[in-house]
Amino acid sequence: MTVDARPSVWSRLLRRLWWETRAAHVVWQRELLHYARNPARLIMTLAQPVVYLLVLGTGLGAMLPGGGGYPTYLFPGVLLMTVQAPAIAIGASVAVDREAGFLREMLVAPVHRVSLLAGRCAGAATVATCQGVLVLGLAGLAHIPYAPELMLALIAEMALIAFAMTAFVALLAVVISPTPTFHAALGCVLTPLVFLSGALFPIAGLPVWLTALMVANPLTYVIDLLRRTIAPYLARPEPAAVHSPVLMELAVTAGVGLLSVLLAARRLSRPR
Amino acid sequence: MRPGAIHTHSLRKSYQGMRAVCGISLNVEAGEMFGFLGPNGAGKSTMISMLSTLLRPSGGRALVAGIDVRDDPKEVRRRIGLVFQEPTVDTDLTVRENLAFHATLYGLGKHDARRRVAEAADLVGLTGRGDTLVRTLSDSMRRLLEIARGLLHEPGVLFLDEPTVGLDPQARAEIWEHLRELRHRRAITVFLTTHHLEEAEYCDHIAMVDRGRVVADDSPAALKRLIGTDRIHLRTGDDQAAAATLSDYLGLASAWGPDGLYVQVTDAATAIPWVCTVLRVPVHSIEVRRPSLDEVFLRYTGRTLDGASRPEVSL
Numbered sequence: 033m034t035v036d037a038r039p040s041v042w043s044r045l046l047r048r049l050w051w052e053t054r055a056a057h058v059v060w061q062r063e064l065l066h067y068a069r070n071p072a073r074l075i076m077t078l079a080q081p082v083v084y085l086l087v088l089g090t091g092l093g094a095m096l097p098g099g100g101g102y103p104t105y106l107f108p109g110v111l112l113m114t115v116q117a118p119a120i121a122i123g124a125s126v127a128v129d130r131e132a133g134f135l136r137e138m139l140v141a142p143v144h145r146v147s148l149l150a151g152r153c154a155g156a157a158t159v160a161t162c163q164g165v166l167v168l169g170l171a172g173l174a175h176i177p178y179a180p181e182l183m184l185a186l187i188a189e190m191a192l193i194a195f196a197m198t199a200f201v202a203l204l205a206v207v208i209s210p211t212p213t214f215h216a217a218l219g220c221v222l223t224p225l226v227f228l229s230g231a232l233f234p235i236a237g238l239p240v241w242l243t244a245l246m247v248a249n250p251l252t253y254v255i256d257l258l259r260r261t262i263a264p265y266l267a268r269p270e271p272a273a274v275h276s277p278v279l280m281e282l283a284v285t286a287g288v289g290l291l292s293v294l295l296a297a298r299r300l301s302r303p304r
Numbered sequence: 305m306r307p308g309a310i311h312t313h314s315l316r317k318s319y320q321g322m323r324a325v326c327g328i329s330l331n332v333e334a335g336e337m338f339g340f341l342g343p344n345g346a347g348k349s350t351m352i353s354m355l356s357t358l359l360r361p362s363g364g365r366a367l368v369a370g371i372d373v374r375d376d377p378k379e380v381r382r383r384i385g386l387v388f389q390e391p392t393v394d395t396d397l398t399v400r401e402n403l404a405f406h407a408t409l410y411g412l413g414k415h416d417a418r419r420r421v422a423e424a425a426d427l428v429g430l431t432g433r434g435d436t437l438v439r440t441l442s443d444s445m446r447r448l449l450e451i452a453r454g455l456l457h458e459p460g461v462l463f464l465d466e467p468t469v470g471l472d473p474q475a476r477a478e479i480w481e482h483l484r485e486l487r488h489r490r491a492i493t494v495f496l497t498t499h500h501l502e503e504a505e506y507c508d509h510i511a512m513v514d515r516g517r518v519v520a521d522d523s524p525a526a527l528k529r530l531i532g533t534d535r536i537h538l539r540t541g542d543d544q545a546a547a548a549t550l551s552d553y554l555g556l557a558s559a560w561g562p563d564g565l566y567v568q569v570t571d572a573a574t575a576i577p578w579v580c581t582v583l584r585v586p587v588h589s590i591e592v593r594r595p596s597l598d599e600v601f602l603r604y605t606g607r608t609l610d611g612a613s614r615p616e617v618s619l
């Protein structure tokens with residue numbers, strides 16, 4: 033009996049897996065279609081990091097003693113902001129979809145919630161990476177060489193960061209309700225995190241409590257990861273703010289993403 | 305139990321001590337058009353959410369298409385179609401993309417999906433609009449698209465939560481035309497909630513619900529029979545003579561009003577020819593008032609469906 037049952041269990045499992053993969057794939061596709069159909073949204077989310085690079089990079093750089101290196105310093109932060117915008121928009125759309133009903137239509141389908149969330153985060157990662165590639169085109173303005181290995185490494189890292197951020201924002205969207213409270217919470221958490229990540233200025237000589245916040249801030253490691261990927265290609269590398277192994281930083285980012293997907297899925301599948 | 309049937313036994317749901325559904329037992333036969341009729345806040349949407357596994361019941365049992373909603377929610381979801389009260393189509397996608405999206409979530413193969421998308425679009429009259437952005441469709445077409453989507457995976461039971469809410473009368477009539485067409489073409493159980501009396505009339509079986517309890521449960525005709533008889537309103541040239549004639553020849557008692565005569569009969573359709581034959585006075589108009597479901601609801605709850613507590617009842 034058990035011998036007979038085995039192949040059927042396996043084939044059932046494979047079919048199930050194929051079904052879930054296709055479900056995640058259409059959710060991914062839907063996110064891309066949304067972006068493709070709203071070019072205005074694309075341009076607006078792209079405008080912010082470019083403005084930061086051009087205005088803050090050159091303007092603030094001119095004020096600093098020896099500020100010629102400031103655009104270079106700012107570049108990882110600009111990349112972070114580039115992927116952050118679509119990650120937040122798509123992660124937060126879980127909250128909008130939940131109230132408008134499209135999420136309910138997905139939830140009533142016989143598909144695992146992990147597939148739905150993973151598809152959405154993958155969609156955000158794809159959109160964010162595409163925008164990131166465009167911003168990478170401006171690397172020359174920040175005196176960063178267009179080395180192919182560097183560009184590929186940065187693209188891969190941006191995809192990972194976008195996935196993790198979308199998952200994290202989606203988790204917040206699922207846990208914090210109603211929607212206005214969620215949006216308020218998002219604004220009140222994210223801005224300080226960006227300031228405390230070392231994206232805009234080196235964080236040194238801060239009071240102890242702010243240093244503690246900086247060390248606990250996941251964005252600190254994301255920025256450090258990008259900065260250290262770029263450093264070997266620079267003529268005059270910046271001293272890094274934190275020194276944690278790059279592999280650990282990658283693992284933490286991926287871990288935060290996966291954990292967020294699982295927790296959000298768990299929360300969604302629990303009927304009220 | 306036949307596939308497609310719904311059976312609940314003292315199903316309950318409370319939210320933080322507030323009882324939304326207080327022990328509802330229902331038997332919906334396979335293939336029936338079942339109407340769940342009640343005012344806003346009666347617990348209709350809660351009931352649908354429980355039957356479609358989106359809400360966990362606080363107590364009692366519910367079998368949908370033969371499966372307990374608590375034991376195997378995923379299998380229940382595979383066998384039901386659900387159209388929510390609020391619109392849930394993606395307005396940035398086209399009609400076909402919306403349907404294809406749904407088909408994939410329900411595990412339909414590519415070939416199968418294409419055929420069923422075409423069939424479902426045809427069933428609701430959206431053929432030829434496959435590439436239209438949903439944003440540009442009218443409200444009634446969006447609703448029809450949602451119904452088509454709910455039918456795509458060929459469910460045994462289709463739940464419709466207030467399918468015509470927010471639509472104008474013409475759009476409502478259009479939706480109903482398609483629902484009747486659907487019943488001609490497919491063997492499917494339809495469970496719908498409504499607070500429109502005229503929609504309940506289209507159902508084979510209705511349950512009236514008020515404050516989380518079922519107050520009446522039967523076919524619309526049987527419920528109206530409980531209320532009793534048809535009323536004929538006559539305007540004649542000489543009401544007094546007419547009343548005497550009806551009493552002498554047909555044994556019908558009539559009530560005299562300022563605007564004519566009111567006669568109670570068991571079946572107006574057979575009584576009217578007799579009335580016309582015996583009357584020797586000119587008849588200006590004949591009007592029949594059948595007992596309405598509103599009167600049934602009033603009798604069980606002391607209120608009408610739109611919430612008025614003591615309406616003026618003529619006669």
